[in-house]
Amino acid sequence: MSDAFADVAKMKKIKEEIKNHEGQLVELTLENGRKREKNKIGRLIEVYSSLFIVEYKDEATVPGEIENTYVESYTYSDILTEKTLIRYFD
Numbered sequence: 001m002s003d004a005f006a007d008v009a010k011m012k013k014i015k016e017e018i019k020n021h022e023g024q025l026v027e028l029t030l031e032n033g034r035k036r037e038k039n040k041i042g043r044l045i046e047v048y049s050s051l052f053i054v055e056y057k058d059e060a061t062v063p064g065e066i067e068n069t070y071v072e073s074y075t076y077s078d079i080l081t082e083k084t085l086i087r088y089f090d
């Protein structure tokens with residue numbers, strides 16, 4: 001039963017750390033299937049009690065092309081289970 005308390009403490013620490021970096025650039029390493037990872041850099045725009053939202057921008061490859069922005073949400077359990085790794089840029 002102590003493992004459950006340890007996980008709750010870890011989850012609380014993860015939430016606090018992410019909340020402290022709201023508005024900053026972050027790099028997420030996502031588990032993308034078998035031994036494949038995908039790195040994405042975006043801005044941590046909103047933090048809620050059960051999830052957080054990151055905004056990404058697709059850079060224009062051709063001059064004059066419109067840049068596309070999109071958002072994705074992640075749960076704190078993704079970080080806890082290490083399916084998603086997060087790195088902060090200060």
